[in-house]
Amino acid sequence: MDSDSGMGGTLLAERYEVGELLGEGGSAQVYRALDRQLDRSVAIKIVHPHLPPSDRERFSREIRTLARLSHPGIVTVYDLGEQAGRIYFTMPLLSGGPITALGPLEDDPLQLGRFLTAATFVARALHHVHAAGLIHRDLTPGNILLDGTGDDGGGMPRIMDFGLVALTEYSRHLTRSGVTLGTPQYMAPEQARGVGVSHSSDLYALGAVLYRVACGSPPFVGDSDQSVLYQHVYDAPPDPRELNPAIPDGLAQVLLGLLSKKPQGRPVSGEALAQQFEQARRDAWESGSRSQYRGGRGRSGEQPGGPLSPERLKPVWSAALPGEITWPSAVTGQDGLLAVGTRRGHLMLVSSSGAVQHSLTAGDEVTAPAAFQGRSVLYGAMDGVLRRSTLDGRVMWSHKTRAEITGAPTRWGHLVLATSRDGHLHAVNAQSGELEWAYRAAGPIAASPVIWGGAALIADEEGWVHAADAQSGAQLWRVQLQTVHATPALARLGRGQAALLIPTWPGEVHALHLQMQGGHAQPNPQEPLLWTYDLEDEIWAAPAVSGETVILAGWGGRVRAVTLRGGDDLWNRQLTGRITASPVISGQYVYVATEAGELHVLSLSTGQNVWRIHEPVGVQATPLVSGGGLYVAFMDGTLKAYLPIDERNA
Structure with a gap:
């Protein structure tokens, strides 16, 4: 050699x-x-x-260390x-690249799920290292590589590069000798000061790595290593939600806990950290996919937690609510509580057992979908007032616009975004309700906003699709297609790539190809449209997407499945009633309700009917699939729950 x-x-x-x-x-x-x-x-x-x-001994020690570990x-x-x-x-040979390939986090529940799965996995791997009496000492993105098994080029993470790993006794010897080893951007305060390292130091480093993955930048940056180390020792890390508002509250708290200056403020072990990530995942699914209209800010129409055996669904309870429930309303839910608005000026909060908990009043019809925000709920009404109320009905604030609120309120960082009939997208402060900015579209807006890549995406009835900076309201771009009444849906294509599925009222669905550029979503200049599909029917229902399958529903009752990347036909099924309520995907099933009172569960892969019931009253509001059940609001004001019941035990 x-x-x-x-x-x-x-x-x-x-x-x-x-x-x-x-x-x-x-x-x-x-x-x-x-x-x-x-x-x-x-x-x-x-x-x-x-x-x-x-150095040769250190290299040999790495080999011996790796040989001892089996995980x-x-x-x-x-x-x-x-x-x-x-x-x-x-x-x-790990082909998925560094763990940073999983971020920064966008408004995509599936991407967030992959991130939290990977974070849980690597936390348990680190626990295995510590249980063997070892400390890694140099966890960095380059030392946590993905195995290439995932859908987007990345897979599950694997810890490597144990060149600085030390047995506990040897680590103490290095500390007494005043040796500081590691990478400054990911170094725990006690390691930076040279006063001792422990398992907790690795947890801090992992927190700094995952902070970078989620936010796109590490917690501390500086002109020199000394500047970065000083910040690790003395400065509080910026709240990750300030750098990236797409980060859920629960995940932000876990990351900040990992970056505690004192070791005792961090999780006690990698296993304890893994459990925190699992809880953050549960919280994120709950708040993102059920408490907000159509599965969160991406409006994918996918909701987790559907029945495992939908063929066994039976009506279990019904609640009579005051007033009709019509398009574009939707059932949303959080922590065993359901919310749906009525045309008599009420937002009704109903328990998952069917008991009416509270009736929140408004000055006019409440047809825009409501959104839960922690222990409060955001809702708009036809009188143009956007409200935030506690769950027992106390109004925290109200914001008056000049026209009826049509879209679902959407939380983005410290802002709440909502569309109004006069063509404005309003951004108000989530704590005070004060207006921070307003964006003027080209025409009336019926659809709810979609947020991805730091951009608020809205479609108006004059046929324009707009992108505004979600923080400032500045226009980023706009393109003209056709009149849009239904809310678009976002599908992630890979890192920094997405398709915005835009259903137009005349019947064409356009897949607008977006990419991250300059920190914001922009149309792909080489291929702005992935495909266009003509349903040859009016469209009032939003698309739904899961994986590589897109579900489209026309007003005339035909449901179609097409491929995400090409718009190619997979299957189609003709239902009897008109479809105004948007279809919902949960697991391997599609849930569809019609104005003729039909409720269908179709196979996502084949379109075959798995379950069907015909009720005497029609449906225009989007149903909720949650907690193993199906919750449907009928036009006459009846809210019904369908749960899988074994007939032998019924």
């Missing part, structure tokens, strides 16, 4: 064909290689020539060898 040149083209141990250089550190290089014996690609880490004995979240050692005085070992 030539110590003065790269290793590409070298054959090690008559077995490994060394290929391209993947990375290089102070003690070693990492190459792609082909294992001739097993005919598979591997990564091979080769120590630099002429390293002093201390799916930790990179394993395949083989160990030495040639021409240079130690090497082989390990899996």
Whole structure:
């Protein structure tokens, strides 16, 4: 081996064909290689020539450490060898890139779910490291790689690069010697000060890594390493929601807890951290997909927690509410509480057992979908007033606009966004209700806003699709298509790519290709439209999307499934009644209600009817699928619950 040149083209141990250089550190290089014996690609880490004995020992310690650990979240050692005085070992070739590929977080429940799944997984892997009596000491995005098994190029994370790992006793020796090792952007305060490291120091580093993934930047930046280290020791980290309002409250609290200056303020173990992430995931699903109209700010129409056996659905209870419930209303829910507005000027809060809890009054019809916000609810009315009230009916604030509120109120950071009939998108302060900005569209707006990539996306009845900066209200761009009444839906295509599915009233659905550019969503200049699909029917129902399948429903009663990336037909089904309520996807099923009183559950993959019931009154409000049940608001003001009941126990 030539110590003065790269290793590409070298054959090690008559077995490994060394290929391209993947990375290089102070003690070693990492190459792609082909294992001739097993005919598979591997990564091979080769120590630099002429390293002093201390560095060679550290490299050897990394190999021995990895060999001791057996966990799916930790990179394993395949083989160990030495040639021409240079130690090497082989390990899996991880193709998903660093963990930063999972972020920054956008307004997409599925992306958030992947992030929290990965965060939980790596927390448990770190717990395994600590249970073995080890401390990593240098967790960075480059040391937590994805295995490439995921849909978007990334997969599950694996911890690697144990070159600085130390046994507990050795770690104490280094601390007494005043040695500070690690990467400044991810270093715990006690490690930066050289006063001792512990398992908690690794948890802090993991918090800094995940903060960067979620926000797009680390908690502290500076002109020098010393500046960054000073901030770790003395400065409070910025609230991650200030950098990225798409981060849910529960996740923000976990990240800030990990970055506590004092070790005792952090989770007690990796397992405890994993449980916090699991709780944050449950909270995020609840607040994002059920408490907001159509599955959160992306309006995907996908709701988790549907019945496992929808063919066993039976009507369980009904509640008579004051006034009709008509388009574009919807049933929303949170923590066992349902919300639906009526045309008699009430927002009704009903328990999941059917008992009316509270009637929140308004000055006019409440047809816009309501949104829960913690222990409060946001709702607008035809009198143009947007309200935030506690769940027992106390009005926290009200904001008066000049026309009826038509779209679902939407929380974005410290703002609440809502559309009005006179063509405005209003942004008011979530705490005070004071107007912070208003964006003027080209015509009346019936659809709810969609938020992605820092942009508020709205479609008006003059046929324009607008993008406004969600923080300032400044116009980013607009394109003209056709009249839109129904709310668009957003589908994520991959990192920094999305499709905005725009249903137009004349019957065409356009898939507008968006990409992140300059910190905001922009139409893809090379391919602004992925496809256009003509339903040949009026559209009042919003699309629903799950994975690679898009569900479209025309007013005439035909439901179609098409592919996300090409708009190609998958299946179609003709129902009897007109469709005004938007379809909902949960698991492998599509839930559809019609104005003729039909309730259908269709297979997402085939369109086959799994369950059907015909009620005497029609439906125009979007149903809610939640907590294993189906909740439907009928036009006459009746709210009904359908739950899976075993007939033998009925």
